Amino acid sequence: MNPILTPDAIKFIDLVSPDHPEVLIEMEHLAQERKFPTVGLQAGRALEVITTLSGATTAFEFGSGFGYSAYWIARGLPSGGSIVLTDRDQTELDVAQNFFNQAGLSHKAIFEVGEAREIFDNRSEQFDLILFDHHNSNYLPDFNSVKNKLLPGGVIIADNAMSGLTVDFEGLISFFDSNHSDIDLNDNTLGTANYLLELKKDPVFKTFIVPLGDGLIVSVLT
Numbered sequence: 584m585n586p587i588l589t590p591d592a593i594k595f596i597d598l599v600s601p602d603h604p605e606v607l608i609e610m611e612h613l614a615q616e617r618k619f620p621t622v623g624l625q626a627g628r629a630l631e632v633i634t635t636l637s638g639a640t641t642a643f644e645f646g647s648g649f650g651y652s653a654y655w656i657a658r659g660l661p662s663g664g665s666i667v668l669t670d671r672d673q674t675e676l677d678v679a680q681n682f683f684n685q686a687g688l689s690h691k692a693i694f695e696v697g698e699a700r701e702i703f704d705n706r707s708e709q710f711d712l713i714l715f716d717h718h719n720s721n722y723l724p725d726f727n728s729v730k731n732k733l734l735p736g737g738v739i740i741a742d743n744a745m746s747g748l749t750v751d752f753e754g755l756i757s758f759f760d761s762n763h764s765d766i767d768l769n770d771n772t773l774g775t776a777n778y779l780l781e782l783k784k785d786p787v788f789k790t791f792i793v794p795l796g797d798g799l800i801v802s803v804l805t
């Protein structure tokens with residue numbers, strides 16, 4: 584169950600959204616069957632709209648799994664746009680490739696296996712939109728190194744602001760409420776906390792949390 588929205592809110596959002604294409608139904612089934620932590624349906628829809636609103640044409644994802652979140656971003660890209668999907672696990676990317684073929688989106692996708700940060704560093708182009716969904720403790724170091732390759736007006740989105748994996752939401756509230764002192768947080772939660780703390784102070788990024796799915800941290804380069 585979605586930990587942030589009420590069941591009625593989720594039901595309402597789904598009722599007013601377009602019907603699911605067959606490929607999405609299959610991805611949803613696979614995620615449920617494998618208990619795989621995708622961004623989920625409501626955050627997925629938000630990713631599509633944010634991508635379109637931002638006017639992004641080039642996107643890069645840190646940790647794509649079987650391509651669920653990338654599918655939504657690809658839908659939001661224009662026909663000449665592209666997204667680089669990355670994962671350490673080749674089998675995940677093989678499944679992603681099949682879904683992208685089925686969805687008719689493979690012309691927008693580049694699949695790269697390995698460490699996301701290494702792949703990013705080895706690419707020469709700049710990006711309009713970046714999604715972090717690999718490990719929260721990597722968010723801050725990766726943010727510091729990727730922001731220089733973000734195009735003006737570009738967007739960085741990170742999942743798991745408020746829940747997911749071992750993110751401890753109460754711990755996060757205590758961390759910010761107590762001025763960040765003496766709070767014992769697990770690795771994942773500390774990753775989110777340090778990332779949010781940096782963004783709170785950052786003079787050039789405007790950040791907002793979209794409380795859908797596990798909570799998306801959306802930052803725009805101003």
Ligand SMILES: C[S@@+](CC[C@H](N)C(=O)[O-])C[C@H]1O[C@@H](n2cnc3c(N)ncnc32)[C@H](O)[C@@H]1O
Binds near residue numbers: 620647648675699718
């Ligand atoms: C939470 S899942 C991604 C889910 C995906 N974004 C979605 O919504 O369907 C995290 C994925 O990141 C991959 N991963 C974790 N750390 C990584 C890294 N440093 N480089 C590349 N892939 C990584 C894992 O193998 C896993 O498949």
